[in-house]
Amino acid sequence: VRLLLINPNTTTMVTDRVVRAAQERARPQTQVTGATGRFGARYITTRASAAVAGHAALDAYAEYGAKADVVGLACFGDPGLLALREVAHQPVVGMAEASCLLACTLGRRFAIVTGGERWGPMLEEFVAGLGLADRLAGVVTVRPTGGDIARDPDAAVAPLAAGCLSAVSERGADVVILGGAGLVGLAGRLADRVPVPVIDCVAALITACEAIGALGVKTPTVGTFAPPPAIESVGLSPSLSARLGA
Amino acid sequence: VRLLLINPNTTTMVTDRVVRAAQERARPQTQVTGATGRFGARYITTRASAAVAGHAALDAYAEYGAKADVVGLACFGDPGLLALREVAHQPVVGMAEASCLLACTLGRRFAIVTGGERWGPMLEEFVAGLGLADRLAGVVTVRPTGGDIARDPDAAVAPLAAGCLSAVSERGADVVILGGAGLVGLAGRLADRVPVPVIDCVAALITACEAIGALGVKTPTVGTFAPPPAIESVGLSPSLSARLGA
Amino acid sequence: VRLLLINPNTTTMVTDRVVRAAQERARPQTQVTGATGRFGARYITTRASAAVAGHAALDAYAEYGAKADVVGLACFGDPGLLALREVAHQPVVGMAEASCLLACTLGRRFAIVTGGERWGPMLEEFVAGLGLADRLAGVVTVRPTGGDIARDPDAAVAPLAAGCLSAVSERGADVVILGGAGLVGLAGRLADRVPVPVIDCVAALITACEAIGALGVKTPTVGTFAPPPAIESVGLSPSLSARLGA
Amino acid sequence: VRLLLINPNTTTMVTDRVVRAAQERARPQTQVTGATGRFGARYITTRASAAVAGHAALDAYAEYGAKADVVGLACFGDPGLLALREVAHQPVVGMAEASCLLACTLGRRFAIVTGGERWGPMLEEFVAGLGLADRLAGVVTVRPTGGDIARDPDAAVAPLAAGCLSAVSERGADVVILGGAGLVGLAGRLADRVPVPVIDCVAALITACEAIGALGVKTPTVGTFAPPPAIESVGLSPSLSARLGA
């Protein structure tokens, strides 16, 4: 299985870290590559940067997506997910989507703990868009952003642990998702401090991608994710223009 | 009131037509200008082109938005609406949003009739995101796309009328929205054939913008639409990069 | 545009104040008149008085509604709104309805701040009836009733400001509606103290009525708001009896 | 148990028929009396007549309610139910409410079959207001109104049977409510023709009232149904004015 992980922000260090974590987890026969957004925010922390990232994810897919068997969208919040699913000729899985769906088998109500307070309402809307609002215990944000946490993970352990405990005791979460590519690897450090399962969103993405790769499902030829009609465009990268115009 | 209409697709003819219709409708003291997306699809007809248009709307706002009192997002489906609302220092109104909210005062359940079948699920999701799913009688799409209709409105009158009648008799709509910038002006031609009110989405957008301009509401300083923190980015237009980095 | 504002409580002073505020806001060519309920509570503060007011609103419409182009129902809580919409041959807009729909374009979740604690559950049910429950951050009531506030607005500024701030900080409202005809004019005095937009419900009603008047929408000839069949009745005012029997 | 049945339309013949049916069903120690609306429609068939009936129900309660142990609101659609519950010092049960709640123990999804097509959306809104929208298979209306059926029940058997069968086979109802005071007694004539339970709404009301009377529950002293504050009013009947002003 050839797995392409698209990181729609523009920080290669995050992509590298996610790919490395994926390679450590993946089965031997899984081949993991990464792609980084070519434009947009260094770290996605707002609605505007997420909107740009939807475009950047499509652009990166157009450039690198041809040979993958499965595509993982490696930004928690999944900017551009449904558009990618429409355009891609292989299955596409989002990092937040995979985490939320996994959480549903581990508890009745899940919480998301993540960095950067602007993500709170954005993730509530995302979960509602999945149709899972009734299973969301809440989104708990800590002050340091995903970018801050990626730069100094050690400093984030304490506030994230406090966020997880608050999610359990105040919001009644049965399971907690640690959300954000920049938080990769921290779930393991928190597991002993939190009395419910803690999900590492990168691990959730990888296992979901491998599971779908193993199932060998095809993509639809009718409906909203069927191959779309060709579109005439201007001002896009040659690869994206070609992909949309095909 | 200075009103900026952002058309996030890349067809100036559509912008011009929307601005002209707005000027005909607007009060004398309202000053209407338009801005067209600098990149992306000629006509937005798919999820991917709508995702790119979210970026293009932000880009156009960064270039032209400084002096407006109210911003109207003149693409039915409102790509980038919430991101614009976050970034803008003035109120922002979306064309589909304004139409759906207006429809709620004219009937119990509204239908959207529009061009291009790929818009069906996209608009259902949009209305659900507004929280109005229970008031949506349905989305009825006709085969010609918005672009087709813009190029040959006369040919579209018959299928659109059939779509409106089906919305009323089969889905129980009390009011019908004719959705799409390219359909501007057609509501008037259909009114006599349809037994419930038919909303022209451009007119709905203009009156909503003028109403909000007249109310003189300020924008929030806390919450999800408060001015966001400055963001470091790469590869964006100078104006958008400056806007996000401010 | 001839705009009739129906105040379904029986206090002419409130009607006068609302009409005056409307005249100050309205465009020059808008002609505003008012009508006051002929029976019922001085101030509507309970379910029973609101139920009577539904009848009183219909009665006032039957007496004064013939020549209006648009009808505004000028009591926050909108008693009789759907019945008026059924009976009237012109569009009808409710004060709470217009405020809630306007709020939806200014924030994700709105709060209503109003006078009189009995209104809390009544307004929650009203918003649910609009289909907007998911966008309601909450209803915050202050102890003085609408009648108290109308008699002594100065004394109400402090508790209303506290209510608005509580709505923002404790319930996460992005926008606040100041609800109640008796509160007309207070939104402006609160705007500087509250970090999110504050909506004046009279202003919201007037702008909505003018917008709908400007659009020139017709009323439906089929469905739940089509002209109803004639009804035989007893004991009603001659005008209402005639209106229902027509 | 002294049971007062309020018929908020103005046709004494309907009240008499409902009271007689109640007396036949009631336990020996139950004492049934009826009260008819003093103003309003002969038969309630529209939103406007239902709004007036809310007032008429309160008025009748103020006149006749003092000595009852339980009050039944004997109009399917329950105009004024929540206002009555606020004002009354004894429990109040609505005819449609009692029928819908009973239906929930007899099947998963219930349908309402009733006379007069204007009732369709009104009853859908009523059921949604109860919070039971997910259990409603649908409302099926037949052309003759409740008044027509009361005048000529025999002629209504065939269309009502067809309506019930359609509710079962096309909408998947597990149980059918025959709605309307004017339809009293017809459920028994339909039971053999319909493959699921058919509920007589008068019987449902009586048994619910007797059950609540037998339980001896008190009414609340806090919350939305606690005794409301006294209200100053004008133009109401002496008894209602006194009741609201107490």
Place this chain on the structure above:
Amino acid sequence: VRLLLINPNTTTMVTDRVVRAAQERARPQTQVTGATGRFGARYITTRASAAVAGHAALDAYAEYGAKADVVGLACFGDPGLLALREVAHQPVVGMAEASCLLACTLGRRFAIVTGGERWGPMLEEFVAGLGLADRLAGVVTVRPTGGDIARDPDAAVAPLAAGCLSAVSERGADVVILGGAGLVGLAGRLADRVPVPVIDCVAALITACEAIGALGVKTPTVGTFAPPPAIESVGLSPSLSARLGA
């Protein structure tokens, strides 16, 4: 009316107490008998014991159900309710179901107060399954379990009263259900301490069963509760095996 009360836990003392309470409440002509589960938990306090009780309820019905006119499932939480309704040739009413539906006529939002904290999420799911989630103010559990309370009711009065008051003041309940067969008789002792109606779940069950018995409704011959096809099974009691294989 012959009423069979099935207690699906295995403690005869609880059955006896429920039957006695029922006999005291029931009309003279009602004949009440009880049946106790033949296997499973002494007291149902967890998901696993409730799952077993679903089987035990069916088993008890197969053994004792033949001659009843109405069946009451006398365990709050109603394990096996829909399965019983499928299998039984007479109407079946659940104790929690009857209580929740009754509560809906006595207030807008009801709370359940019960013994044993594991019941909290289970009852939330039960109420959601009824379709009544929007009317549930909350489930308040006290530390002593239903079994503890059955053994020492006096000690439970204080914590239950505290739970009821918390349900009213903190969750806004208009009516409180005291849930649990082991709590039979305590509602009367709490009524004076609680400012809203307190429902005794055994009384609610009995009155609902008698009401349904009095209505004489038949059971359906189509749909999900029609008599099911015969099933081949192994390892079940002879009576249940025969009942399912019939």
Place this chain on the structure above:
Amino acid sequence: VRLLLINPNTTTMVTDRVVRAAQERARPQTQVTGATGRFGARYITTRASAAVAGHAALDAYAEYGAKADVVGLACFGDPGLLALREVAHQPVVGMAEASCLLACTLGRRFAIVTGGERWGPMLEEFVAGLGLADRLAGVVTVRPTGGDIARDPDAAVAPLAAGCLSAVSERGADVVILGGAGLVGLAGRLADRVPVPVIDCVAALITACEAIGALGVKTPTVGTFAPPPAIESVGLSPSLSARLGA
């Protein structure tokens, strides 16, 4: 990873077939064993047989569950799932649960196609219990039951294909789940005839179990799935009695 598949019906042939299919799919290091219900229906086709199966699943777990790392509940409809999750010391995944969650990453709205018409409402309730009602396009049942199909798969291909096509064209499904242990292996035979992805529920269960095994998540120590208190019981198998009493 040691994976235990519990088949809560009593037909060993189905267990064997599911285990064999699992072994073919599983990674080399995954060790698959099966357990069959010791009592209950040969094939689960009704509410009553599903209720008994909830008990049988717990019983089988108590007998065979000690050494597994992950437990899969291999009956589509997942009887006893939440009770198992409460009792088990390792993660538990349900077959229908895993299929529905997987479907959510492959399309917007999924349909379930299965054998035996009684499953229709039962599966609708199951999906609603998952919180996924908004993503369910519908349940399409074919006349042959799961047992019939297990005995003669060839005869089922044509009706199942018709069911899948109807789910896509009439209900708008983007993805179809072929539900039922007895249908194992048929998804592959239908894939070419259906224009959207077809999910094999056994494959979905295995990949979900392996993914969760690979993640190494722990089980919670607080909340509704924490280890329950010991329960005294009678009449259960020694292993289940011991397991609940531990």
